[in-house]
Amino acid sequence: MPNATALLDDPILVEDNLPSIGQILPFFQLVNAALEDVSLDAFSGQRKILHFFPGIDTPTSANSVRILDSMVATLTNTVVLHISADLPFTTARFCATENLSTGIHLSTLRGRDMLKNYGVLMMTSKLAGLPARVLMVADEDNRVLHVELVKELANEPDYEAAMAVLQA
Secondary structure: OOEEEEEOOEEEEEOOOOOOOOOEOOOOEEEOOOOOEEEHHHHOOOEEEEEEOOOOOOHHHHHHHHHHHHHHOOOOOEEEEEEEOOOHHHHHHHHHHHOOOOOEEEEOOOOOHHHHHOOOEEOOOOOOOOEOOEEEEEOOOOEEEEEEEOOOOOOOOOHHHHHHHHHO
16 A cells, blocks of 8 residues: 655555565665766765755745754764755755755756655655655665655655754
């Protein structure tokens, strides 16, 4: 049975294969701000926060990016990967406007299969094809420590729960 999220209480089905705690993250290849292909291997040896969201041009997504960037700035050996279907130009413009430089924005421009492989692809509603709002944390060896599929897209993830596993 697929997972679900909602947009203003309107149910949205999401792929049903979110990684489980203890599982190794699947391989991915996405596009960075310079339009270069970037794979999971580029972050080898670092702890990772994977922040999936539908698009930067919504208040909830924009605020989540700001909050996660400020939180990660205080952590060592930790990278936050903001993953959306946004074009790299859009996220670069947002970061410049907001004066953000901590997080790494990755686009599914040439890596849409990642959304299905990670179980974050919204399958129904007008937002079908975009990532759901999901927060994952993995250790240096890509082992999943935390997974949260936010049940209402208009809500932000539980940042404290994600940070707690990194501070344990």
